[in-house]
Amino acid sequence: MEYHIFPEQQLRSFTENIFKAMGCSDEHAQLAADVLIKADLRGIDSHGVARLTGYVRLWEKKRINTKPHIKVVHETNSTATVDGDAGLGLIVAPWAMQVAIRKAEECGSGWVAVRNSNHFGIAAYHTLMAVEQDMIGFAVTNASPLVAPTFSTERMLGTNPICYAFPAENYPPMVVDMATSTAANGKLEIAQRKNTEVPNGWIQDKEGNTTIDPHGLKAGGSLLPLGSDREHGSHKGFGLSATVDILSAVLSGASYGPWAPPFVAFMDPLPNQPGQGLGHFLGAMRVDGFRPKADFKAHMDNWIKRFKEAKPINENQKVIIPGEPELAAEKDRKINGIPLIEAVVKDMNEVAAKFGLPIL
């Protein structure tokens, strides 16, 4: 595949301009672009500017409101439900995380269920907002149905990510940010583009047999929950994904399970939606709600140090602390730029041209 490398700032301005052309305020355009660029910097290419045209197409279908009135519709001291007014999840989720952080400042923790939203980008963006305030961040979201429960052939759940982020002292924050499917959809898309086989256990065909055909998903198959099969714990991946769906959508009043609105504009949401839009669930807990900050951070450092020193199987591959690869990518790409594949650049430029904006 051919890559073009762009400086962060160029992609950022381009992305902001597209969001502004869609009708976003300057502030919203900057924030939405920041969430996407953060994904690209961290090496999560599937969730970066490559998705920009997807948001445009959903907006064209009137499924995204670029002038949302986001509001708290229900609350207690430490909990709230937010209605995103069909806004970009890239805007709605940070807004909701601010509510969670404010509640945590006041009473130790804050938990916010969000309905009537859209795809919120990388979960780590939101949890790291909490980390900056010396809080533990939590973020989950439901997503387009692509994953089948154990024993089923039906796409009932999204890749429903779970993210936790913890502040440390001398080490960077530890960030666990993972799809609850065995393989993220982004990894499958790479195999599709390259037309290479995928490992057994990533997807099943429409009859429920595991398949190594990367196009098996498009042919009516489904992604498999983390664990891949019953013998290796796929019921656990299913249980985690179900938990994410319930916290994000059943608790907030969003649409859940097979009714979760698909990210792709060419697929309409199913009829008889049980709720509004996609859902998220965000949380923040003050570290010093449990023990003095300095103690927690010193022990986080000790935890990270000890795990980095764990005896490796192979001396050339030490244990990786969750979040380390993303941080390494961020350091590299800040300096050396962000690579985008040819097809993504072409897609982005077509949208820019349609808006009468300069192309990349």
Add this chain to the structure above:
Amino acid sequence: MEYHIFPEQQLRSFTENIFKAMGCSDEHAQLAADVLIKADLRGIDSHGVARLTGYVRLWEKKRINTKPHIKVVHETNSTATVDGDAGLGLIVAPWAMQVAIRKAEECGSGWVAVRNSNHFGIAAYHTLMAVEQDMIGFAVTNASPLVAPTFSTERMLGTNPICYAFPAENYPPMVVDMATSTAANGKLEIAQRKNTEVPNGWIQDKEGNTTIDPHGLKAGGSLLPLGSDREHGSHKGFGLSATVDILSAVLSGASYGPWAPPFVAFMDPLPNQPGQGLGHFLGAMRVDGFRPKADFKAHMDNWIKRFKEAKPINENQKVIIPGEPELAAEKDRKINGIPLIEAVVKDMNEVAAKFGLPIL
């Protein structure tokens, strides 16, 4: 293997008597027995009365205090840290969950980190306490180090379970209760007793090669994180297990990672413990902190109904809702009794004889 079947009440009285003989108050003995019996009723044989003699041996080693002064040592309106005073986790965890529930009643949610505790039995016992109050329950705990991180041969983490429980209306509560390793240690023990091969991906030998030898763990190997290998997402299982360890122990001031005190009395905790005892983390969130109770429960019912109707791969095996098998076991065993294998009965009777108590 030969089984003996006992009525619930007989095992309950037997267990209470053992705890009383260890010095527990009547109230504590009843509660501790209730947690163990609940595991047996729910079919989690590895966490039921089969563990009773393990608690006795830890007490003999003075690692369990049967007259603990459990107390809150740090708190905000929605968070707290509890010191378990080296008490039975079976007592300490329900005590801490009561604190979480009280805080949730007052401000929407309650989150309690616990240090200086011991094995807390099945996580579902504690989360179901929250469900009875129309709350969502959350419980995690760290545990004896048996699991290696991805890329390592070293046992750094326990099977560190995650449990969420959600109330529904006409359906029973949904309970996700899962080890973050591919296989629970209890399943491995069954294979060891039967001397049967285990699937690839459950354990690795001491060099880090996957092995089907059920005795591979005892020979210096380790259990593998959910996902089994890097290609199938073992870094996600590792990330989840790490999260459990940090919430349970780094946040509370308990011992973490390889320092987590082993459940078996014949292994001493490592020197230079970074904290006190095992740790747990428990949470309760009022459903009506987010939306009216009746709405949440009606949508939980709809969620469960829809997932039960998901197209099965095989008509004879429908999708299993998390918690269904445990509930089926509970209904059966309440009536038909609890089966224990010969070796467990023998072990329990030896302990009873030592205390001068009637045997089973």
